[in-house]
Every structure is written in structure tokens, then in C-alpha cells.
Amino acid sequence: MEHFLIVASIHILTILLFGIQYNTYAFYPATDEVVAQCCAEEYAECCTESVDFAKPLRCDGMKLGTRIDVTLCIQRAMYGEHEPMLNLTDTLCCNVFANDDNDEKEHCLTECITVMQIPALRNDKKLIRIKGCRRTNLLYKCFNRCLQWLHNRNEIEALDFEQECSIKLKMLPGKVYIGPEIK
Known part of the structure; x- marks a missing residue:
């Protein structure tokens, strides 16, 4: 005292x-x-x-x-300017969480878009919130890959989700999907 x-x-x-x-x-x-x-x-x-x-x-x-x-x-x-910040332009990468059959209400997509619109939130806090949108967030690696692609000025080709991340991550286990077999 x-x-x-x-x-x-x-x-x-x-x-x-x-x-x-x-x-x-x-x-x-x-x-x-x-x-x-x-x-x-x-x-x-x-x-x-x-x-x-x-x-x-x-x-x-x-x-x-x-x-x-x-x-x-x-x-x-x-x-400060020492670190590239995640912001509105990175919202594009939130699309990796769209159309996820394991997240029908799109909680992760909504959280990602919301977090990207908060300028007062540091990068590490944004990433923690996005990763923590669900207990097991398998699509988070795809999100990080998208950010790397977006921030790497040497890459001129578009990010191909199917090539970088397996569509299987968005499928429900045990649900029958019609189409060509996914390897």
C-alpha cells in the first residue's frame, strides 16, 4: 500500500x-x-x-x-512500420474459410473478416483469433499460405486453393460427395 x-x-x-x-x-x-x-x-x-x-x-x-x-x-x-500489418486488403485470404461443410454457419469466415477490419489489433492477436475460431482449425495453414502468397511480391500467379490446400479439409467425414475422386 x-x-x-x-x-x-x-x-x-x-x-x-x-x-x-x-x-x-x-x-x-x-x-x-x-x-x-x-x-x-x-x-x-x-x-x-x-x-x-x-x-x-x-x-x-x-x-x-x-x-x-x-x-x-x-x-x-x-x-510503427517495422512489420507489415494484416489489414483489409488481406481479407481476400479469408475466403479459404468459405463453403466449409464443417462450419456451415461460417464462424471462421466471419471472424476472419471481422478481425481484418480492426486496425488497433496487432498481427499476433489477429492470427490468434483467426486460428482460434474453432478448436481444430485445419484451414488455418491454408490461410497462412494465402497470406504468404499475397505478401510475396515475386509471385504473379493466382493462388490455386485445390493445389495448395486439399478440398478434403472442407468436407464432412462420412458424407458422400459426387464428382471425381479426390486424391
């Missing part, structure tokens, strides 16, 4: 004497700084909510190009 009082006293003294507030999360810029830097005034409230609560950036009237730019700006402001 005594340690807490000393820390609180130092905090209050610093604010009173210098007007400086020590932020417990000092390695992250304040939300209002990020919003002022990245969002037009008309979207400030929406951006603040997205950054503060790690929610998808879905501002009424914001065009897709602007959304992508704002998302990248928020990510750079919060985490």
Missing part, C-alpha cells in the same frame, strides 16, 4: 509541476493522437471507437480506399 501511495504522489506531482501525464501504456500513442493523425474530423468519433475498443473500422460514408488508408495509418501510428 505504501508503494502505491508513493507512485500516486509522484504521478500527481509530475502532472501539477510539469503538466506531463505518465501513460501506463506509453509505448502506445494516445487514442486522440492516433485519431487526429489518421482520421478526418467527420470520422473522428467512429475512429476513436474503433481504436479504443479494438472494433472493426466501419464508418458510415467512408469509402473503401479511405478505409484502407486510415487502417494503415492507424497501424503505423500504433505499431
Whole structure:
């Protein structure tokens, strides 16, 4: 208790004497700084909510190009440019979770698309949420392969799902499927 009082006293003294507030999360810029830097005034409230609560950036009237730019700006402001961030343009890879007979309600597809729209979420947290959309997520490797393909500027050919990932991963065990045999 005594340690807490000393820390609180130092905090209050610093604010009173210098007007400086020590932020417990000092390695992250304040939300209002990020919003002022990245969002037009008309979207400030929406951006603040997205950054503060790690929610998808879905501002009424914001065009897709602007959304992508704002998302990248928020990510750079919060985490720096040292790491390529997952964002809206990577949502394309979420399609590996579509039409999965083992996930008829498309929980993984929905989670993936949602996570990709949250600019305040770090890469590792996004990947954990996508991988954790189900207990055994066999399609997660396909998702990672798609991201590698998307971020590898040397590859010019389209990603062929059937070649990279077995369609068997989307089939229900014991269900009869009609068509050519899958090897």
C-alpha cells in the first residue's frame, strides 16, 4: 500500500509541476493522437471507437480506399512500420474459410473478416483469433499460405486453393460427395 501511495504522489506531482501525464501504456500513442493523425474530423468519433475498443473500422460514408488508408495509418501510428500489418486488403485470404461443410454457419469466415477490419489489433492477436475460431482449425495453414502468397511480391500467379490446400479439409467425414475422386 505504501508503494502505491508513493507512485500516486509522484504521478500527481509530475502532472501539477510539469503538466506531463505518465501513460501506463506509453509505448502506445494516445487514442486522440492516433485519431487526429489518421482520421478526418467527420470520422473522428467512429475512429476513436474503433481504436479504443479494438472494433472493426466501419464508418458510415467512408469509402473503401479511405478505409484502407486510415487502417494503415492507424497501424503505423500504433505499431510503427517495422512489420507489415494484416489489414483489409488481406481479407481476400479469408475466403479459404468459405463453403466449409464443417462450419456451415461460417464462424471462421466471419471472424476472419471481422478481425481484418480492426486496425488497433496487432498481427499476433489477429492470427490468434483467426486460428482460434474453432478448436481444430485445419484451414488455418491454408490461410497462412494465402497470406504468404499475397505478401510475396515475386509471385504473379493466382493462388490455386485445390493445389495448395486439399478440398478434403472442407468436407464432412462420412458424407458422400459426387464428382471425381479426390486424391
